[in-house]
Amino acid sequence: MAPIIAENSIVLSADDKDSTLADRNTHATRVAGKDADPEKKALFANVTKRIDYSPKIGTELHGIKLSQLTDQQSEELAAFIAERGVVFFRDQDDLDYKEHVRLGRRWGPLHVHPLVPHNQDNPEVIVLDSRLSRFNTNDSWHSDVSFEPAPASFSILKFEEIPEAGGDTIWSNSYELYDDLSQPIKTLLEGLTATHSSDIFKIQTQDSGRKTFGKLNDSEHPVIRTNPVTGWKSVYTNPVFTREINGVSASESKWILDYLSDLVTKKLQYQVRLHWERNSVAIWDNRSTFHTGVPDFRPYQRRGIRVTVSGEKPFYDPKSGTQAKSWEATAKAIIAKQDAAAKAKEDAASKVSATTA
Structure with a gap:
């Protein structure tokens, strides 16, 4: 059986030789960013402007x-993404397929998707083309490939073609979702696991008759998980891939x-929204965010x-910290800075008043 190949060398369906590509997927052997410089001095030495879309x-x-x-900057960026959830970059025209793959491999093994179309020469590079609408997850909150035994840590997305209007992507903060739950609900969820399934893709294969690139897995994960980089707790369920909570009715x-x-x-308040430009890149941590495309660009x-x-x-450590607790020191520093600026303004006004009196 020959693979189905669309324009631009996009492989839509596996042939017999490539039907086990995704079965080679494995887990990371190290935690990228865990031992990075907390101040991220190497990374921020090159930053000319920082724009926080929201406080958290x-x-x-x-x-x-x-x-x-550099390798050091790459590690610090991984840590920064784990803290901020998602980080955006503009004008990344030189991030071609080769460099895209090289960046991802610095942080761990790259996932080969069992169904979504990919580049013929680089099966790790999946192609999200709206012309192949049955494969998109627009308007569906999810964490990438959470149905896998070792789900995604980071995803790196670049748009080569953007609509003249619409087509934004939204991310939601699952650290903050956990932090805002009441203690009785937190206690309940921390003792539960959930089954994440690839049912959505199984249905698509039945409807299309296309052969997959490997097994469509189902996996059990904790409902509350610990991010190994930050050590913070987050909610780890999503509407697309989480089939059921185990052990309850x-x-x-x-x-x-x-x-x-x-x-x-x-x-x-959990959400940030990116308006794409050509050659923009978003990198996010799937362990602590959900995301969805906005299907408004037709x-x-x-x-x-x-x-x-x-x-x-995924694992849950009861001794894990929280973003809320870590944020306390940052919030105090922001308030102190604002108070100092207000006082300086008052002092300057007082001096002017005294001079003109």
Whole structure:
């Protein structure tokens, strides 16, 4: 059986030789960013401008070329992404397929998706083309490939073609989702696991008849997981891939999943939104964020490429910290800076008043 290949060398369906590509997926053997310099001096030495989209999630960095990062800068960037959830870069025209793959491999083994179309020469590079609409997850909050035994740590997405209007992507902070839960709900969820399934892709194979690039897995993960880089707790369920909460009734499972999904959708303070430009890149931590595309760009088209880094098997450490606790020191520093600026302004005004009196 020959593979189905679309324009631009996009492989849509496996042939017999490539039908086990995704079965080679494995877990990371180290935690990228865990031992990075907490101050990230090497990374920020090249940053010319930093724009925080919100206090706790989302940052845009200028002055960085992702294709030119040193090993130390790469490690510090991994740590920064784990802290900020998602980091954005503009004007990354030199991040071609080769450099895209090289950057991802610095942080771990790259995932080969069992169904989504990929580049013929680089099966780790998946192609998100709106013309292949049955494969997109627009308007569906999710964490990439959470159905795998070792789901994604980082995802690196670059858009080569963008619509004239619409087509944004939104991320939501699952650290903050955990932090805002009441203690009784936290205690309940910390003792639970959930089954994450690839059912959505199984349905697509049945409808399309296309052969997969490997096994479509189901996996069990903790509902609350610990990010190994930050040590913070986050909620790890999502509407696309989480089939059920284990060990509870079907109605209880539905209530829990619906409740958490409702918070992700409605709590605007958890969210940041990126308006894409050509050659923009977003890198996010799937262990601590959810994301969704916004399906508002028809009749325009968009086309992006993504590599996905396989992480560790999800775990929960009861001794884990939280973003909220770590944020306390930052918040105090911000308040102190604002108070100092206000006092300086008052002092300056007093001096002017005294001079003119």
